[in-house]
Amino acid sequence: MLAVALSLVVFGASAVAMVDAQIIVLAVGTTRGLRSALEGVVVATVVLAAIVGAVGVPLIQLVTIPVLRVAVATISLIFGSSWLRKAILHASEHIAIHDEDVVFENTVALSTGQNGEVFRRALHNGVGSVVAFREVILGGTEVVLNLLGLGASDHRAKLACRAWGSALVLVVGFGFVVAHQIPGAKESERVLALIGCAHPSLDRANFLAPTFSRQLSRDCARTS
């Protein structure tokens, strides 16, 4: 009974984290080109494997539990406070609620305006890869923590890995089906908007948007 519960929890948690990353990778792939999306995915996977290999084992063997607790509390408090701050500023109308239509219109205006060529060049200069990289590394870290936390706590790491493998096959298969169903960028935005209605991952996309815009503006300013 415990094994079934553990498998279901690991399967669900891993699938949610991977779908989070997959939505953004698909968006980058369909709007900025598959090459830049895959480049980001491959680099993120290598970096994640290196981090787990290089930091994971010493972390467990050398760092004591109190120090680890303080580190986890610090990270949680930083992220929690920043999300709470943003929510309060939204609610008090000091910052505007993200309007996808306005963002889309501004982006189209920028890409067809005087800086159009510079803008398009900047998009191919790795910005899409960086967005895909960020999502994969964030989702991947969640998956690793789920696997270690849930699998190791009950000494059933193999079972947890099998549940994660099933989720991986399902999510990747779903990704291929969706990618074949999306012929162009405009359709992909509609699909993403539909998924976003029922899925919190677009919150994270919004969270990444300012960084994305900043980087793009810097690239445009540098090359113009």
Next chain:
Amino acid sequence: MRFVSTWGQALQSFWWDLPVGDTPELSVGVISTLGAAFLFRLKRTLAVDPVLFVAIFVLIVSMTRGRQRA
């Protein structure tokens, strides 16, 4: 070489933007608060009790700064 440099900068930007980004005051406040609590961990009243209030204070300071910039 250019590939490595681009990705090095992207990694640096990623690890900076994730915890710090536009709200450095939050990161500095949280690290200082929890660092102080860790240092005073043997005196529970001094270490644990003020953390909640200091965290709320840091949040208010950050929100005031965000309101001024908006």
